[in-house]
Amino acid sequence: MRKTLLRDMFARPLTEPLTRPDPQVVELARALDAAAQRQLGRSLSIRALDAGSCNGCELEMHALSNAFYDLERFGLRFVASPRHADVLMVTGIVTRAMRVALERTDQAMPRPRWVVAVGACARDGGVFAASPQGMGGVGAVLPVDLYIAGCPPSPADLLAGLLALLQQKT
Amino acid sequence: MSAWEAAGARLAAGEASLVSLWAEPGAVHLALLEAGALHHLAHDCPTGRFPSLARVHPPALRLERAVQDLFGFVAEGLPDPRPWLVHGTTATPYRFLPVEGENLHEIAVGPVHAGIIEPGHFRFTCDGETVVRVEERLGYVHRGVEALMAGAALPLAAQRAGRMSGDSTVAYALAFALAAEQASGTAPPARAVWLRALMAEIERLANHLGDVGAICNDAAFALMHAHCAILRERVLRASAACFGHRLMIDGVVPGGVARDLSPAGVALLAGLAHEIRAAFAPLARLYDMTASLQDRTVGTGILHPDLARQFAAGGYVGRASGRDFDARRTPGYPPYEQLAFTVPVLREGDVNARIMIRIREIGETLGLIEQILARLPEGPIRAAWRQTRGEGMALVEGFRGDVFVWLRLEGETVARCHLRDPSWFQWPLLEAAIEGNIIADFPLCNKSFNCAYAGHDR
Numbered sequence: 001m002r003k004t005l006l007r008d009m010f011a012r013p014l015t016e017p018l019t020r021p022d023p024q025v026v027e028l029a030r031a032l033d034a035a036a037q038r039q040l041g042r043s044l045s046i047r048a049l050d051a052g053s054c055n056g057c058e059l060e061m062h063a064l065s066n067a068f069y070d071l072e073r074f075g076l077r078f079v080a081s082p083r084h085a086d087v088l089m090v091t092g093i094v095t096r097a098m099r100v101a102l103e104r105t106d107q108a109m110p111r112p113r114w115v116v117a118v119g120a121c122a123r124d125g126g127v128f129a130a131s132p133q134g135m136g137g138v139g140a141v142l143p144v145d146l147y148i149a150g151c152p153p154s155p156a157d158l159l160a161g162l163l164a165l166l167q168q169k170t
Numbered sequence: 171m172s173a174w175e176a177a178g179a180r181l182a183a184g185e186a187s188l189v190s191l192w193a194e195p196g197a198v199h200l201a202l203l204e205a206g207a208l209h210h211l212a213h214d215c216p217t218g219r220f221p222s223l224a225r226v227h228p229p230a231l232r233l234e235r236a237v238q239d240l241f242g243f244v245a246e247g248l249p250d251p252r253p254w255l256v257h258g259t260t261a262t263p264y265r266f267l268p269v270e271g272e273n274l275h276e277i278a279v280g281p282v283h284a285g286i287i288e289p290g291h292f293r294f295t296c297d298g299e300t301v302v303r304v305e306e307r308l309g310y311v312h313r314g315v316e317a318l319m320a321g322a323a324l325p326l327a328a329q330r331a332g333r334m335s336g337d338s339t340v341a342y343a344l345a346f347a348l349a350a351e352q353a354s355g356t357a358p359p360a361r362a363v364w365l366r367a368l369m370a371e372i373e374r375l376a377n378h379l380g381d382v383g384a385i386c387n388d389a390a391f392a393l394m395h396a397h398c399a400i401l402r403e404r405v406l407r408a409s410a411a412c413f414g415h416r417l418m419i420d421g422v423v424p425g426g427v428a429r430d431l432s433p434a435g436v437a438l439l440a441g442l443a444h445e446i447r448a449a450f451a452p453l454a455r456l457y458d459m460t461a462s463l464q465d466r467t468v469g470t471g472i473l474h475p476d477l478a479r480q481f482a483a484g485g486y487v488g489r490a491s492g493r494d495f496d497a498r499r500t501p502g503y504p505p506y507e508q509l510a511f512t513v514p515v516l517r518e519g520d521v522n523a524r525i526m527i528r529i530r531e532i533g534e535t536l537g538l539i540e541q542i543l544a545r546l547p548e549g550p551i552r553a554a555w556r557q558t559r560g561e562g563m564a565l566v567e568g569f570r571g572d573v574f575v576w577l578r579l580e581g582e583t584v585a586r587c588h589l590r591d592p593s594w595f596q597w598p599l600l601e602a603a604i605e606g607n608i609i610a611d612f613p614l615c616n617k618s619f620n621c622a623y624a625g626h627d628r
Contacts, residue, residue, distance in 0.1 A: 014400055048285075048286040049282060050286075050287070050288050050289050050311070050623075051289075052310075052311045052313055052624075053288075053311070053336070053624065054333040054334060054335055054336040054339075054624045054625075055288055055335060055336040055337055055622070055623070055624050056333070056336025056337075056339065056417055056419065057336070058286050058287070058288065058336070059336055059337060059380075059417065060416070061286050062286055062380075062399075063399075063402075063403060063406070065399070066396075066399035066400060066402070066403050067396060067399065067400050067403075068400070068403050078285070078286060080284035080285065081284075092311065093313060095310065095311055095312055095313060096257065096258065097256075097257040097258070097281075097309055097310045097311075097312060098281065098289060098310050098311070101281050101282050101289065101310070105282055126333075127326065127329045127330050127333060128313050128314075128315070128318065128330065128333070130318055131313050131314045131315075131317075131318050132314060132317070133256075133312055133313055133314035133317075134313060134314075151333075151419060152336065152417070152419075154410075154416060
């Protein structure tokens with residue numbers, strides 16, 4: 001324990017500070033922080049829903065919580081219940097089997113709420129667009145406030161998307 | 171007895187392991203591992219009726235239910251004829267298996283779960299805290315991939331294969347490419363073969379790091395999760411720098427690889443391997459030394475070796491329960507015959523064993539990455555495609571277990587393609603492993619299996 005304390009006293013935090021090293025993330029993070037404060041008093045709760053993705057988008061959404069991106073420092077967090085959420089982040093082509101679950105999750109959210117479609121599949125079905133098992137994207141089922149492109153979008157892309165959403169709503 | 175039924179008898183007797191069972195109009199297909207080699211058997215059934223192998227070999231059950239769903243075939247004698255992959259095909263609601271007894275209660279979970287997780291439904295029947303039975307209901311992310319593959323151009327089909335399960339994109343793309351190359355008689359250049367193995371090992375490393383942290387997190391040991399997530403992020407960033415994509419999606423293509431590795435990339439990856447080795451050793455020690463964590467993982471969710479053998483469970487699920495199998499070794503594919511690695515095997519079959527297998531595999535994978543980097547051959551990275559007709563199949567060891575792909579090629583068009591996720595033979599075993607455990611340990615057991623939803627649901 002003493003060793004750990006000693007080491008941590010001299011180690012620098014991994015969380016990317018707002019001035020370096022990835023200028024793109026830094027810029028986004030700074031803007032996001034300001035926008036979230038203005039818009040929601042430093043709080044935005046996100047409910048993630050996989051409606052037929054390959055899980056690539058989920059992996060990158062998970063990465064937002066690691067020490068490098070540390071999503072929660074901007075007042076953004078993933079929540080378990082749709083009743084606690086402001087934003088519904090949907091991934092995948094929206095399979096026929098997930099359509100009802102998606103609609104019910106949306107209905108369970110208090111208004112106002114925003115729908116963000118994450119990734120190529122959520123936009124228009126991506127490489128699975130031709131599938132009769134899919135609805136061809138989130139837009140076919142719910143009104144979408146924002147699309148975040150990428151296959152999958154990187155954590156930096158996801159942050160950028162959330163920022164765009166906040167600015168659009170301001 | 172037909173060759174089909176004879177194969178079923180050998181499966182039931184334990185002389186062969188089931189690799190997959192699938193269909194196309196007019197025929198059902200079977201792949202099995204026998205005497206260390208992959209075998210393929212087709213059985214004509216013009217009327218759509220074929221003898222069920224699940225009657226004698228239960229691991230075939232869900233595969234046969236899927237064949238009934240997707241092709242309208244009838245598996246004669248199938249012990250459980252309910253639909254599996256495709257929802258909403260029957261007029262009546264899906265019936266879960268009845269559980270009878272005093273003081274039992276049911277808990278329904280999913281398809282939407284409390285985190286950033288893929289969708290699936292679990293129906294628990296409990297006696298107090300103790301799970302009497304869990305029944306899985308999957309198919310929520312059924313994307314109809316095999317139907318889409320029929321008639322698809324080869325490049326698009328390869329992209330779809332690489333999006334079967336995002337965490338195993340390299341494994342799937344590799345299995346698809348190997349099967350397509352076998353069908354067409356195209357030989358990928360040596361440098362591509364080695365770069366593919368490099369990408370596959372990087373994928374294994376990233377996933378195992380993520381899993382070790384995530385399993386500990388489900389036992390409320392968030393410290394390990396935080397540290398492992400940092401290491402995983404370093405791996406993904408290195409992948410982006412070297413291969414142009416954090417998960418290396420579309421990195422493996424039929425005929426070779428999409429992108430060459432620069433000398434700077436070689437140095438970067440060598441540095442990464444060194445760094446991960448140094449940083450992970452104290453984390454593995456921390457796991458070993460934390461009694462409160464081990465209290466949750468040791469003896470929890472035990473999978474009996476007999477079941478692992480019967481179901482031919484791949485990956486850490488099988489290897490933690492005594493099944494000494496790794497597709498890189500048997501049937502094997504290049505360049506692994508030129509590389510030194512050991513396949514860790516344990517017999518305890520509990521959550522702890524599944525963690526320990528991953529911890530040891532992280533060490534083995536780092537060793538493989540170092541060997542590949544040191545001996546990477548020079549030369550082209552993509553071969554010209556030979557236009558022919560043919561069939562091919564491949565078994566590739568992903569991080570989760572063996573991924574199987576069979577396909578039939580007509581020029582540069584995929585006539586038929588079947589992709590089987592390792593989870594097909596792991597999901598049923600999770601139902602067995604949880605029995606008698608407390609329900610609060612289900613997330614822990616489930617994460618230690620970490621079965622795929624999208625990959626399974628196709």
